[in-house]
Amino acid sequence: MARNRGCELASGEFIAFLDADDLWVRDKLALQCAAFDEDPALDLVWGQVREFDSGSDPQQSSYPASAAQHPGTLLMRRTALRRVGKFSEHYQQAEVVEWAARLLQLGLAQRTLPQVLMYRRLHDSNKGLGNRAAHREYLQVLKRHMDRKKS
Numbered sequence: 001m002a003r004n005r006g007c008e009l010a011s012g013e014f015i016a017f018l019d020a021d022d023l024w025v026r027d028k029l030a031l032q033c034a035a036f037d038e039d040p041a042l043d044l045v046w047g048q049v050r051e052f053d054s055g056s057d058p059q060q061s062s063y064p065a066s067a068a069q070h071p072g073t074l075l076m077r078r079t080a081l082r083r084v085g086k087f088s089e090h091y092q093q094a095e096v097v098e099w100a101a102r103l104l105q106l107g108l109a110q111r112t113l114p115q116v117l118m119y120r121r122l123h124d125s126n127k128g129l130g131n132r133a134a135h136r137e138y139l140q141v142l143k144r145h146m147d148r149k150k151s
Contacts, residue, residue, distance in 0.1 A: 001095070003071075004086045015081050017071040021121045023058055024072070028117040032075040035111055043108035044076035047117025058119035065116045069100055072118040080108050093134035101145040 007015060014033075018024060032045040049070045052061035084103045087095045 001087055001089050004089070007081060007086070010078070013078055014075055015078055016075045018118075019072060021054075021123065022072050023119040023121070025115070025117055025119075028073075029075065031113055031115060031117065035113060036075075036077075039109075039111065041109050042077075042111055043080035044074055044103075044110045046070075046110065046112040047073040047115055048113070049073050049118045049120050050116045051120045051122050054121050054123040058121075061119070067112050069104070070118065070120065071096055071100070072120065083108070091140075094140070098144070102148075105145070105148060 003017060006017075014036075016029065028047065032047070035045045036042055046067070046069055048065040048067055049072065050058070050061050050065045051063040052058040083106055084099065087099045089095070091098055
């Protein structure tokens with residue numbers, strides 16, 4: 001999987017993710033680095049995401065901004081990534097959801113910035129709740145997450 005391979009090859013203190021069809025705002029990393037400077041105890045910093053229709057101008061999107069924990073808005077310390085672990089290669093559609101569930105269960109020190117840091121392009125191939133092929137995997141992830149919470 002590309003994300004795991006990228007994490008293996010990365011050498012910096014921080015890790016960030018960006019899918020090929022999405023866009024970061026120009027100052028995303030600067031805003032997040034400032035948050036880490038303000039609070040060195042932070043493990044990760046999220047931002048807002050705004051979706052836009054493929055073929056349209058992302059900055060003219062009528063979709064509301066959301067604070068959903070989307071990996072494309074994330075900047076995290078490499079040490080935090082080691083604690084969370086790799087993205088599961090067991091799933092074809094829900095690997096990000098499964099990884100995020102593990103991340104959130106760890107109780108890492110995190111902050112969500114109020115600014116839109118990423119634009120997520122909407123198209124027919126998106127992995128998400130509207131993708132029928134992903135429904136079974138999302139249910140499996142939810143069950144695994146609930147089972148981990150019980151133990």
